Amino acid sequence: MTLRYALITGASSGIGTAAALALAADGNAVWLTYTGGEAAALEAAEACRAAGAPDARVSRLDLRDPASIDALIAEVDAAWGKLHVLVNNGGVCPYRSFDDITIDEWDAVMETNGRGTFLLTRAALPLLRAAAGTPEAPVDRSVVNLSSIAGQQGALKTGMHYAASKGAILALTRSFARNLAGEGIRVNAVTPGPVLSAITDHLQGPxxxxxxxxxxxxxxxxxxxxxxxxxxxxxxxxxxxxxxxYDVNGGVRID
Ligand SMILES: NC(=O)c1ccc[n+]([C@@H]2O[C@H](COP(=O)([O-])OP(=O)(O)OC[C@H]3O[C@@H](n4cnc5c(N)ncnc54)[C@H](O)[C@@H]3O)[C@@H](O)[C@H]2O)c1
Structure with missing residues (x-):
């Protein structure tokens, strides 16, 4: 079977690590990005190898920094030369009342979650195209974007900037899907509800x-x-x- 290569952002914690492990268990080579310390990413990569990944690498990525995005793609290109899977998981989720959202924080959330998803997906396209196979034997390639239930029904606890950025990710998912279907590159979104992770850990008490x-x-x-x-x-x-x-929300939103 052809070896498949997967890049997962924000994979040193939470849903990103779990996604990398699931992809590893399916036999994919995985490339995990992290923002803070490298140790958790290296540990996650080791767990991915143990789960079945034939290759597991880590790189630092700051989705707010276009140069960081281009550097990551150049690194993946040099090592693998192609990609079958991109998981746009990395993101930030400040809990903030709309009264208190500063312009700087608004921009930071939109740059990380919205613009970062756009820039990384666009930058990864040459690598996804390089894995296309032949017209007789096309190879499946896809992008999976982490949106949120907040992007569907709006924010109450999380910030409006977060909800707006996750709504933008849904629009990007549909836009890339429309533009890339002719090339056989699929683009889908997942919309979790409340999930145990650093994002929800700080919500305590009543x-x-x-x-x-x-x-x-x-x-x-x-x-x-x-x-x-x-x-x-x-x-x-x-x-x-x-x-x-795809909704994964414990039944919080049923329509
Ligand atoms: N946990 C939830 O309840 C929940 C619900 C809906 C959606 N989500 C989404 O799931 C995804 C993963 O979140 P999680 O719950 O695992 O929380 P998490 O905080 O563990 O993961 C977020 C990841 O994003 C990375 N990240 C943050 N800023 C970044 C930047 N500038 N550049 C690159 N990466 C950056 C972090 O390093 C971290 O690994 C996020 O996109 C989040 O919005 C989570």
């Missing part, structure tokens, strides 16, 4: 209890509850799926 009791399935999701669907969308089994949004 606010956490209220959020928990608002989840019909009764508890926060785990990163692995989201990771399996990321890996499924990234797999050739999802070859007929593009431009779609």
């Amino acid at each position: 606010a956490r209890d209220a959020l928990t009791s608002s989840i019909p399935l009764g508890e926060f999701g785990k990163p692995a509850d989201v990771a399996w669907i990321i890996a499924a969308l990234a797999s050739p089994k999802a070859a007929f799926t593009t431009g779609a949004t």
Whole structure:
């Protein structure tokens, strides 16, 4: 079987690590990006190798910095020369009342989550195209974007800037899907509800209890509850799926 190469951003923690592990268990080579210390990323890469990844590498990436995005893609190009899967998972989620959102914080959230997703996806296209195969034997390639239930129904606890950036990710998902379907590159989004991670850890006390009791399935999701669907969308089994949004929200939003 052809070796498949997957790049996962924000993979030193939470949903990103779980997604890298799920992709590794499916036999993909994985490239994990991190923003802070390298140690957690190296540990996650080691776990990916143990889970079955034939290759697992790490690089620092700051989605706010276009030069950092280009440097990462150049690194992946030099080592692998192609990509089958891009998971746009890295992002920030400040909890802020709309009254208190500064212009700097608005810009930072939109740059990381919205512009970062756009720039990295565009920069990765030559590598996704390089994995196309032949007209007789086309090779499945796809992008999976982490949006959020906040991008669908708006923010209450999280900031409006976060909700706006995640709504932008849904529009980018559909736009890239429309523009790239002719090339066989699929683009889908996942919209988690409350999931246990650094993003939700700080929500404690009555606010956490209220959020928990608002989840019909009764508890926060785990990163692995989201990771399996990321890996499924990234797999050739999802070859007929593009431009779609998959909810993983414990029943918080049912329509
Ligand atoms: N946890 C939830 O309840 C929840 C719900 C909906 C959506 N999400 C989305 O899932 C994704 C993963 O979040 P998580 O819950 O695992 O939390 P997390 O904080 O563990 O993961 C976020 C990751 O993004 C990375 N990141 C932050 N700023 C970055 C930057 N400038 N450049 C590159 N990477 C950067 C961090 O290093 C971190 O690894 C995020 O996009 C988040 O918005 C999470």
